[in-house]
Amino acid sequence: MRGASLTGRVRERQVVDGLLAGMADGGCGALIIRGGPGIGKTALLEHARDAAQDVRLLWANGVESEAELPFAGLHQLLQPVMHRLKELPRTQAAALRGAMGLGPATGDRFLVGLAVLTLLAGSGPVLCLIDDAQWLDRSSADALIFASRRLTVGGVVLLFAARDDWAALAGLDELRLTGLEPAAAEALLRERAPGLAPQLRERIMNEALGNPLALIEFAKTAGAADPQGLGAPQAPLPVTRKLHETFHRQVDALPEAARRLLLLAAADDTGDLELVLRAAELADGQAGAERALESAETAGLIRIDGGLLAFRHPLVRSAVYQGAPFTRRCAAHRALADVLLTYGEGADRRVWHLALAATRSDDAIGAALEGVAHRAGGRTGYATAAAAYERAAHLTADRRQRGLRLSYAAEAAVQSGQLGQARDLARRAEPLTHDPARLAGLARVRAAVEFELGFPSDAGEVLVKSAESIERTDPERAALMLAHSIRTFSFSGDAGRAHDAAQRLSLIDVPPGSGLTPLVRAMRAMADLLAGRAGVGTPIHELIAAAHHLPAHRPAERLLAASLALITAQDTIALELAEPVAEHARTHGMVGMLPHALEIITEAQLLAGRHLDALTSATEGYDLGRDTGQLHRLAHLGGLLAWLTAISGDQERCRMLAEAGIRYGNDHGVVPAGALSTWALGLLELGMGRAAHAVSHLESTRHPIVAVWCAADLIEAGVRANRTEAAERSLRTLMEWSRAVRRPWVSAMALRCRAMTTSGGDAGQYFEAAIELHERCAQPYQHARTCLAYGEWLRRRRSRARAGIQLRTALRIFEDLGARPWADRARAELDAAGEARPGHGTDAASPHRLTPQELQVVRLAAAGLSNRDIARQLFLSPKTVAQHLYKAYPKLGITSRTQLDHLDFGTPAATGRP
Numbered sequence: 072m073r074g075a076s077l078t079g080r081v082r083e084r085q086v087v088d089g090l091l092a093g094m095a096d097g098g099c100g101a102l103i104i105r106g107g108p109g110i111g112k113t114a115l116l117e118h119a120r121d122a123a124q125d126v127r128l129l130w131a132n133g134v135e136s137e138a139e140l141p142f143a144g145l146h147q148l149l150q151p152v153m154h155r156l157k158e159l160p161r162t163q164a165a166a167l168r169g170a171m172g173l174g175p176a177t178g179d180r181f182l183v184g185l186a187v188l189t190l191l192a193g194s195g196p197v198l199c200l201i202d203d204a205q206w207l208d209r210s211s212a213d214a215l216i217f218a219s220r221r222l223t224v225g226g227v228v229l230l231f232a233a234r235d236d237w238a239a240l241a242g243l244d245e246l247r248l249t250g251l252e253p254a255a256a257e258a259l260l261r262e263r264a265p266g267l268a269p270q271l272r273e274r275i276m277n278e279a280l281g282n283p284l285a286l287i288e289f290a291k292t293a294g295a296a297d298p299q300g301l302g303a304p305q306a307p308l309p310v311t312r313k314l315h316e317t318f319h320r321q322v323d324a325l326p327e328a329a330r331r332l333l334l335l336a337a338a339d340d341t342g343d344l345e346l347v348l349r350a351a352e353l354a355d356g357q358a359g360a361e362r363a364l365e366s367a368e369t370a371g372l373i374r375i376d377g378g379l380l381a382f383r384h385p386l387v388r389s390a391v392y393q394g395a396p397f398t399r400r401c402a403a404h405r406a407l408a409d410v411l412l413t414y415g416e417g418a419d420r421r422v423w424h425l426a427l428a429a430t431r432s433d434d435a436i437g438a439a440l441e442g443v444a445h446r447a448g449g450r451t452g453y454a455t456a457a458a459a460y461e462r463a464a465h466l467t468a469d470r471r472q473r474g475l476r477l478s479y480a481a482e483a484a485v486q487s488g489q490l491g492q493a494r495d496l497a498r499r500a501e502p503l504t505h506d507p508a509r510l511a512g513l514a515r516v517r518a519a520v521e522f523e524l525g526f527p528s529d530a531g532e533v534l535v536k537s538a539e540s541i542e543r544t545d546p547e548r549a550a551l552m553l554a555h556s557i558r559t560f561s562f563s564g565d566a567g568r569a570h571d572a573a574q575r576l577s578l579i580d581v582p583p584g585s586g587l588t589p590l591v592r593a594m595r596a597m598a599d600l601l602a603g604r605a606g607v608g609t610p611i612h613e614l615i616a617a618a619h620h621l622p623a624h625r626p627a628e629r630l631l632a633a634s635l636a637l638i639t640a641q642d643t644i645a646l647e648l649a650e651p652v653a654e655h656a657r658t659h660g661m662v663g664m665l666p667h668a669l670e671i672i673t674e675a676q677l678l679a680g681r682h683l684d685a686l687t688s689a690t691e692g693y694d695l696g697r698d699t700g701q702l703h704r705l706a707h708l709g710g711l712l713a714w715l716t717a718i719s720g721d722q723e724r725c726r727m728l729a730e731a732g733i734r735y736g737n738d739h740g741v742v743p744a745g746a747l748s749t750w751a752l753g754l755l756e757l758g759m760g761r762a763a764h765a766v767s768h769l770e771s772t773r774h775p776i777v778a779v780w781c782a783a784d785l786i787e788a789g790v791r792a793n794r795t796e797a798a799e800r801s802l803r804t805l806m807e808w809s810r811a812v813r814r815p816w817v818s819a820m821a822l823r824c825r826a827m828t829t830s831g832g833d834a835g836q837y838f839e840a841a842i843e844l845h846e847r848c849a850q851p852y853q854h855a856r857t858c859l860a861y862g863e864w865l866r867r868r869r870s871r872a873r874a875g876i877q878l879r880t881a882l883r884i885f886e887d888l889g890a891r892p893w894a895d896r897a898r899a900e901l902d903a904a905g906e907a908r909p910g911h912g913t914d915a916a917s918p919h920r921l922t923p924q925e926l927q928v929v930r931l932a933a934a935g936l937s938n939r940d941i942a943r944q945l946f947l948s949p950k951t952v953a954q955h956l957y958k959a960y961p962k963l964g965i966t967s968r969t970q971l972d973h974l975d976f977g978t979p980a981a982t983g984r985p
Contacts, residue, residue, distance in 0.1 A: 079255025101219035106248030109284025112232035133206030144211035184217030196226030205237035250281020264290035453487030474503025564742035573598035680850035710747030762791035819844035855884035875906030
């Protein structure tokens with residue numbers, strides 16, 4: 072569409088212009104323009120193209136018939152800058168070449184996204200315009216999403232135009248287009264068709280419903296079809312259908328050869344003019360194909376630019392393809408496949424065209440398409456792999472083989488984050504599958520989907536029922552499924568079903584050499600803990616005894632063992648188990664597993680008092696959970712981030728994250744997400760000095776494990792709010808946990824709480840014992856909490872000098888941690904004691920002032936890695952790394968990279984080890 076179709080779009084133009092204005096100064100951004108067909112999305116892209124000055128323009132169109140071909144959209148967008156591949160780091164260049172079919176596939180999805188980011192950032196200023204993004208293949212969409220969310224410098228702007236129902240770019244800024252107001256619609260009609268009779272204009276406005284393209288196209292054809300006004304009045308038709316009818320009126324006026332050529336272009340539409348012409352020549356000869364091309368171009372339906380062919384508007388393509396009879400569409404795909412046979416490249420594309428041309432089962436094509444799926448999975452194009460396996464199954468006559476391919480499709484769909492699709496595929500595969508191992512795999516798929524999209528309790532039931540069916544034929548697999556079901560039931564807080572699953576697990580005769588006996592014992596202990604049987608201590612002892620011997624040779628089992636280690640406060644063991652899983656997931660592109668691993672790593676780092684590490688891990692996991700649509704992980708990690716922001720005193724962000732976690736937990740029966748978020752709110756209130764509100768939140772944590780973790784906060788809040796019964800009840804739980812786990816920092820915490828609930832001079836002995844333990848272990852936050860409580864107690868007993876020692880220690884630690892409300896409390900206590908404050912202030916240079924990503928960057932820079940190496944590990948561009956360092960130096964009180972050697976940034980956990 073030309074600029075006149077932007078009539079009535081003043082605000083929308085301003086939004087786009089504002090984004091473009093910052094490019095000259097290196098500003099970056101991404102925006103998705105949403106709306107139905109013909110609403111004006113393409114017009115806004117063309118406005119951006121015309122308005123952008125002195126920038127490189129890259130343009131791509133999503134192609135409906137190529138939505139299942141990996142990296143087709145990316146190839147179209149980046150073709151003009153592919154000559155710059157030699158400037159990329161070697162691994163990135165190799166990944167992008169593999170994705171484009173120019174070399175062996177690396178299988179690293181992250182590296183492809185990083186290569187796109189680096190290529191764009193180094194080509195700036197550059198404006199990327201992606202039209203019909205809802206038809207982008209998933210691999211291209213993932214790579215562009217990855218780049219869009221990480222742009223910070225380089226003058227790169229990406230504008231996506233997509234249909235309303237497309238959710239692949241969730242998280243980016245959006246500009247939603249709706250129908251024009253009646254006054255603007257009438258102005259557009261008067262501008263484009265000034266001779267329309269009033270009644271005809273009114274009819275067009277009624278039919279178009281404010282859609283600019285519909286208004287324009289109806290205005291072009293309505294007068295010739297019916298000068299009196301589009302015939303008799305009738306009920307409004309869907310805009311898309313009416314637009315297709317309008318376009319077909321133009322297509323039907325063309326010669327038969329031109330219509331065949333247009334259908335060929337619509338069926339493939341790589342933009343490769345030579346390919347389309349050679350396919351057209353099969354039916355019409357060279358001269359006939361060239362005349363057909365001229366007719367289509369003269370009619371204004373396509374445009375030719377060098378060796379590229381493009382439709383005037385995506386709706387033309389849609390109308391041409393959808394309006395053609397099925398047999399003609401098949402013939403077009405068959406012709407394109409015939410040409411690709413001798414075309415020199417595009418073997419996988421040829422298989423797809425053969426598959427789309429098939430009208431009945433075809434084992435040869437099905438087998439070839441399964442090969443396409445396997446190769447797509449190797450490039451981590453899991454969405455393409457799922458589609459290819461599904462289509463291969465459709466072409467498979469043998470029921471067993473069809474079920475097998477559908478099951479592969481289901482598993483690939485889970486990996487690609489297409490959870491609804493995975494559930495549908497699993498349901499279709501099950502009636503065709505008789506192999507117990509395959510059925511168990513399908514049950515794992517359905518459980519994974521139910522866990523993320525439904526309810527953990529239902530996911531657990533799926534695992535239990537599947538385990539029952541194979542416990543005699545495959546006891547090892549059955550035992551593992553029951554173990555995971557108990558863990559799953561823990562997320563729903565369903566102690567009864569967890570206990571039943573544990574009982575069944577204990578009856579399974581697992582092979583002696585499987586090493587599963589400790590797992591059986593551990594999961595029974597976990598079920599007892601959930602049910603509150605025998606207090607906390609007995610099951611904790613069982614978990615500790617088993618934690619060192621749990622099966623850890625597979626990622627899922629390692630994470631299960633790590634989660635059990637967390638319950639026993641064995642943070643070191645949990646990290647030893649989970650961190651290799653995170654590394655494995657990064658290396659092999661298992662993005663679906665990475666948020667889970669980072670969730671456990673975050674919890675272990677919190678227990679270890681490594682708040683900076685926890686913040687970086689949780690932030691990365693949260694962003695990945697959002698990217699992959701893992702809503703349960705998002706809520707759980709959001710609760711952990713809320714806990715960290717509660718300590719920092721960021722009330723608005725804490726409440727936003729916590730309320731989202733509580734809402735999600737309540738709606739989906741995910742108890743830990745709600746419990747963690749509730750704990751965060753209680754901790755926030757406690758830090759702000761609102762003890763009664765803190766008690767209200769902390770008493771409502773409805774998960775037994777979280778209740779143990781937050782017991783110390785509830786005890787302190789109860790004491791400060793004169794809620795002694797709540798404090799004493801939680802103290803018994805905490806003391807029992809402390810005796811069971813025998814971890815110094817837990818014992819120190821318990822001693823602090825015992826001191827706070829003790830009257831008289833004995834409290835001082837407990838405080839002193841707690842301080843002694845803190846000094847033997849690295850748990851700075853809990854150490855500072857104890858110093859603060861002890862200092863307050865000493866001040867009330869008029870021992871001001873001794874109080875000052877404890878309070879100054881607390882203030883220093885809190886300030887180093889960035890725990891502003893706690894530092895304020897320590898400062899107020901020092902003032903009340905009449906003691907001088909230390910010179911160390913909240914504005915001092917500190918790693919805690921860095922953002923999570925800045926911290927990751929400076930850690931790796933301090934370890935000696937180059938900007939390119941850091942970019943590779945953190946999936947950033949080198950320019951972004953440089954920008955992070957530039958922003959980090961003033962916060963650290965330094966001016967150059969060499970000074971990083973003298974700073975302590977802790978352990979670079981979960982960031983990819985150098």
